Amino acid sequence: NAGVTQTPKFRVLKTGQSMTLLCAQDMNHEYMYWYRQDPGMGLRLIHYSVGEGTTAKGEVPDGYNVSRLKKQNFLLGLESAAPSQTSVYFCASRKELGNYGYTFGSGTRLTVV
Amino acid sequence: AQKVTQAQTEISVVEKEDVTLDCVYETRDTTYYLFWYKQPPSGELVFLIRRNSFDEQNEISGRYSWNFQKSTSSFNFTITASQVVDSAVYFCALSEAFRGGGNKLTFGTGTQLKVEL
Numbered sequence: 001n002a003g004v005t006q007t008p009k010f011r012v013l014k015t016g017q018s019m020t021l022l023c024a025q026d027m028n029h030e031y032m033y034w035y036r037q038d039p040g041m042g043l044r045l046i047h048y049s050v051g052e053g054t055t056a057k058g059e060v061p062d063g064y065n066v067s068r069l070k071k072q073n074f075l076l077g078l079e080s081a082a083p084s085q086t087s088v089y090f091c092a093s094r095k096e097l098g099n100y101g102y103t104f105g106s107g108t109r110l111t112v113v
Numbered sequence: 114a115q116k117v118t119q120a121q122t123e124i125s126v127v128e129k130e131d132v133t134l135d136c137v138y139e140t141r142d143t144t145y146y147l148f149w150y151k152q153p154p155s156g157e158l159v160f161l162i163r164r165n166s167f168d169e170q171n172e173i174s175g176r177y178s179w180n181f182q183k184s185t186s187s188f189n190f191t192i193t194a195s196q197v198v199d200s201a202v203y204f205c206a207l208s209e210a211f212r213g214g215g216n217k218l219t220f221g222t223g224t225q226l227k228v229e230l
Contacts, residue, residue: 031216040122042204042220050215058217090158094216102148102208102218104158 002026006091006105013081013112021076021108023091029103030096032074033058034066036087037107043090049074050096081112115140117207119221126195126228134190134224136205142166144210147181147188148218152202161203164188165210195228202226 004025013019023032030051035043045058047066055066063085065077074093078085091105116139126132138147149161162172164181172179176193192199205221 033218035220040222042117042119042222044220045217048215048217056215088156092218096216101160101163106157109156 004091004093004103004105006089006108008108009106010109011111013078013110015081015083015112017081018077018079019081019110020078021089021091021110023074023076023093023105025072025074025093025103027093027095027103028071029093030071031094032068033092033102034064034074034076035090035092036060036085037090038087046076046089081110083112086110086112115142115145115207115209115217115219117205117219117221119205119224121224122222123225123227126226128197128228128230129194131191131193132195132226132228134192134203134205134226136188136190136221138186138188138205138207140207140209142209146208146210148206148208149179149188149190150204150206152204152223154201158204161190192226195226197228197230200226200228 007022033048034046037043044060049055049068052071067075089108092102094102118137145166147164151159178191180189202223202225204223206218208218
């Protein structure tokens with residue numbers, strides 16, 4: 001199993017450009033999450049989803065949109081990138097029942113110039 | 114709201130020293146889960162341990178040990194006889210157990226551990 005795959009791994013954007021980060025999991029997990037990691041601030045939750053077709057705001061949702069049209073994919077969109085969105089983005093997933101472990105992707109390093 | 118505090122921003126030790134990383138948490142839930150993750154310089158998050166709120170037994174895994182004390186809301190991590198390969202950022206995290214809430218994982222700000230020769 002591939003687990004959680006994030007694409008792309010690196011990206012440089014100009015201020016005002018848009019882009020979509022893709023998170024794909026092949027474990028049939030119900031829950032999926034997007035985090036951003038900034039120096040000295042740990043990982044902060046941007047948005048999450050508890051199932052196909054559902055999304056909810058996390059701690060730092062402003063400037064981001066998400067979609068979960070298919071159970072295996074969770075997309076994170078930046079409509080108009082800002083330098084403050086320069087960060088490392090991590091996606092995670094987990095099953096709703098039983099297994100309480102979280103599986104993380106390897107991260108996407110995004111730089112907005 | 115949940116909160117995880119890792120007051121130690123950076124710790125430097127000499128190889129073979131023991132080191133303890135502190136983690137203090139806040140939650141209103143009676144059932145919850147605590148985690149430790151390691152983030153080496155390569156950047157990936159490596160799962161180390163998960164502990165549920167009903168299990169206060171300390172755990173040992175090789176050179177790693179964890180001390181969970183509900184009375185002080187702490188879940189500290191000790192590395193015995195540290196090695197250079199232990200150099201990394203370590204995160205403590207807390208998740209709610211209530212399924213309807215999405216079981217969101219709340220992270221501390223991390224502790225950078227540097228082990229020198």
